[in-house]
Amino acid sequence: MLCICYQCFFLLLPLLFALFQKRTTKMASGQQWVLVEMVQAFYEAPAYHLILEGILILWIIRLLFSKTYKLQETYKLTEKEKEDLIEEWQPEPLVPPVSKDQPFLNYDIVTGPPSHKITINGKECINFASFNFLGLLDNERVKHKALASLKKYGVGTCGPRGFYGTFDVHLELESRLAKFMKTEEAIIYSYGFATIASAIPAYSKRGDIVFVDEAACFSIQKGLQASRSFIKYFKHNDMEDLERLLMEQEQEDQKNPRKARVTRRFIVVEGLYINTADVCPLPELVKLKYKYKVRIFLEESMSFGVLGEHGRGVTEHFGVNIDDIDLISANMENAVASIGGFCCGRSFVIDHQRLSGQGYCFSASLPPMLAAAAIEALNIMEEDPGIFTVLREKCRLVYEELQGIPGLKLRGEQFAPALHLQLERSFGSRDTDLKMLRSIVDYCLERKVALTLARYLEKEERFLPPPSVRVVVTIEQTEEEIKEAAACIREAASSVLNSQHCDL
């Protein structure tokens, strides 16, 4: 179309030129022409000339504004063609077929309470698998309070927090949690997984930048995905790598200071990593926070009610001022042995979630009996901080006992309550490794030690952790039981791994 326009323009040129000439011939040569004279010349031009030019100009305008041909028409399908396409289309099945030999098609069935003694598939075992660190799962006091609440409020809340789903118990639990953690405010969620997964996108939006540890758990990953921010992963617990990324970002910011002024930045880390049982180097993170002006979100599901003298988690463990952490989130499904999760921090930060935390606003609130159970668990934790010392002792014992098992290596901190036993050497593929470890778990199960494999969605995890057997410590395990269990694992490892070596 443009081409035609040009053509017209060239057509028009000689005419204009003629007009110009006519004028110049009238003028005395050497005289400079002025606008007035040009208008005069316009009057003097013959009528046919003006009409012709007018038509040409209109023609150009028409060409400019009309489409010469419609692009879509050439592609337009006839109805019959459309029908054929619709007939032809075959969708993939809704779900790919699950092969019947999938080892985990059927879950292990637990009958009775999943507490210290657990009955798996009809076999009573000592529980080294549930995250019941403080043994509060079948605590009579907790049960009693939950029952009292049940008798007052019933089970469900029948509504989200906004619409008559806020119970006085919820408010009490929130203020108790805030008091326990020594923060200004706390907010509770009805599902542990949803806590950090809702909290992150409440603050970090499209265009913001989040620095995350590679070993971050799945709910953090989902929260990041929902936030649609830029995600920068740093190597697990590697502060140099983090600083490198922060410095890169700083240089980037200098190039575009205008954008940098509105780009929020966050570091998201876990207190104790569920995937590696490592503790995060919090003091260094806080230093980096102030150096590069980044906010820190700390996920403490594994460390809340475990680390620190009073069980306040990793901040207490390192003696870091809790106000230096912008947001702490944890679930109440591990040490607290109830259901749900909470976030705590300054009101300036936390209050925002009451309208922006999706899992808070759009979900039914936590059943009051579960909130009451959590309050009682907090009572127990406050009354006797000695339980944390006991737990640490047990952790140390398990840690020591599990050292030096041939073929297996222990992953995690000495004070971590959920440790990982990984294979020293892989057997080639992840599947065979998993089978090996599963045989170890089964072997122990036969001998009344309940363990579990750490399970991951292999295709969904950003950085898939190596396969491992998880060993969970609780204060109810006696020294004797721990020693027996360690011996059992040792035996299992040697029997399973050695026989496999022979097979290979």
Next chain:
Amino acid sequence: MTESSANKLLNGDVCHRSSSGKKSGKNGFVKNHCLFQQPQKYRRLREKNQNVTRNSSLYKKPFLESFEETPLLVAVLTYMGYGILTIFGYLRDFLRHWNIEKCHVAREREEQKDFVPLYQDFENFYTRNLYMRIRDNWNRPICSVPGAKMDLVERVSHDYNWTFQHTGKVVKDVINMGSYNYLGFAENTGTCADAAVEATHKYGVGVGSTRYEIGNLDIHEEMEQLVARFLGVESSMAFGMGFATNSMNIPALTGKGCLILSDELNHASLVLGARLSGSTIRVFKHNNMQSLEKLLRDAIVHGQPRTHRPWKKILIVVEGIYSMEGSIVRLPEVIALKKRYKAYLYLDEAHSIGALGPNGRGVVDYFGLDPKDVDIMMGTFTKSFGAAGGYIGGKRELIDYLRNHSHSALYATSMSPPVAQQIITSMKTIMGEDGTTLGADRLRQLSENTTYFRRKLRDMGFIIYGNDDSPVVPMMLYMPAKIGAFGREMLKRNIGTVVVGFPATPIIESRARFCVSAAHTREMLDTVKGAVTLNAEYFYSSDTI
């Protein structure tokens, strides 16, 4: 998009041509391919009263749903109301900025003042200046069972709703029109509560592990088998949170190269799930089958954008009852479309399970359809069952796959045993397996109450949205000032209602919402009706002044 192109898009090309009287039936080819067409122009949702049943052959009984158009004068006044509020908002922000008005907003720490601000200033303008004025209508703390009547914790605010203090007094026996207690199973006595007590004694309240690892209790298995039987599907799986059931399972079902067709009013959890899945999302007009069919046809014909490869699969996501509109999904038509175009159907029955249908089995039961025609039956236990959590039901292959691939099954703690027990007992009651007719009575009571309450309000001349059989009854308020006034006046008359405005609804369609329950008595409903009438008179008299 212009009017004419919209018209063309929605009616399909062929009918456009045939309506102009030319070329119809050339090639001897059947001219009408679309399942659902309207002879006239496509009508927008609220342009006319939709009291007309389309495709009535698919329905066994009349499908009556109405969304009265907002009167022009009301719309203008509503916008003016927002305009005034906004102007005052700016004025007060200005005063706060110069410390003339005391600022109650929590402040950033001194140490972090030079950080990038956590919130943009305009982000919270609405919260600060509009929501804060009427904040006392939400999050009202209650201190009893959320049954037909409830007790509220009395609270006062001395700083215009920035903070609340509890007076220590209790507002007794407030009629509860806010909780989703459709069948009245929010109880602290009776068989459900007794069974839950027993479960607590037996199991405790927590589980401390995931379903996949070591948190799969026998009570969970029992519940899932019961849920499958209740729904009439092969298998089912339950999750600890209704919101997460959607947001953590849709990503397991679809992914890149798949298309999700989602109703424009779908719940936030469905939107989040769709977004997390990485699929392409297209939105169709609320409950509008022409819009859905148009999207389906286009999707299959044109394939994926740019590459034009065929879509791997297409998932239609709808809800049973839409909680803000009170409308019921046009399920027979959706199923017909789904079959015609080989799409899959995800039905979220959060509000409809238990609340609809002669047997309380949700919207499928209501329309008398076969549950096998719905690929993914999702619902929650929070509402009708008085518990917490959600489920997914469907074919055995689907559930087996989810058991291995659901984010929730692998990473989230399983459901609390007493909650599971509450579901088992209430569901058995609804099914009549407890040997009584209590469940059937409740179902009948709910449907009677719904019809009665809706009829009464409509007779009084209020604008009520939604389906005649839906226990969610939205009543239009329109003006922002009425949101706060209505909620407060109702509370003064000892009635707890939910009022909602922007952003939960379109900006001019603020409303009050009543949730009818089987536990409500006629007298309670009459009291509510009376109070609403008094309120209306009060508003009307102040409007005219």
